Amino acid sequence: MTETSEEARLLAERRARRVLGGVSLVLGVAVVGAASVVLQVTAGERPARSNPQHLARQPADNVAPAVPPTPSKYVTYELSGDSGARNITYVGNELTVAQETSAELPWSRTLEQLTPSSGYFSISAQNPAAGSLTCRIVVDGQVVSQKSTTVAKNVVTCSHSR
Incomplete structure (x- = not known):
């Protein structure tokens, strides 16, 4: 049994879409993973900030030192458009x-990120x-990154580091 040229063309397009989708997902995961490693390595190289000398000499007077509240960042990832989205990958x-x-669409996820545990945000x-x-x-x-595409099968990526 032989395929017509139209059937062969459709089969080739389906294969190409599957490969492109898989490649896009792998690339997205690789980019996010690489950024994660870079941030974790460089975080250890940052110099510690020292306290001013006049603060270090304050007497204790049996008072427990004040523990500063842990600041947080609320990060919202958003997708909007005409036809939905596939292979969504983001930094959690x-x-x-x-x-x-x-x-x-519209699609969104809001996460609370404890500072300084994470300073990198990305979605594709x-x-x-x-x-x-x-x-x-x-x-x-505050909007820190926004990108768009109108081409079918293209991958759109937003990222931000602080």
Whole structure:
């Protein structure tokens, strides 16, 4: 049994889409993983900030030192557009990688990131069809990254480091 040229073309397109989707996912995970390693390595190289001398000489007077509150960052990852999103990959809490295979739009996830545990934020998603797909990262109410694509099968990536 032989395939017609149209059937062969459709089969080749399906194979190419599967390969492209897999490659996009692997690249997204690799980028997020590499950024995670770089941040963890460089975090250990930062010089510690010393206290001013006049603060270090204060008497104790049997008073427990005040523990400063742990600051946090609320990070919201957003996707919007016309045709949904595929292969969504984003940096979760403590620099973990989180993934979703597909989503209807609009889509968002809000995470509380304890400072300074993480200073890198990233999201990528594949546009399933022609039309717009926009990613956005909002940190404590302020947009820190926004990118768009209108090309089918393209991957859009937003990232930010502080």
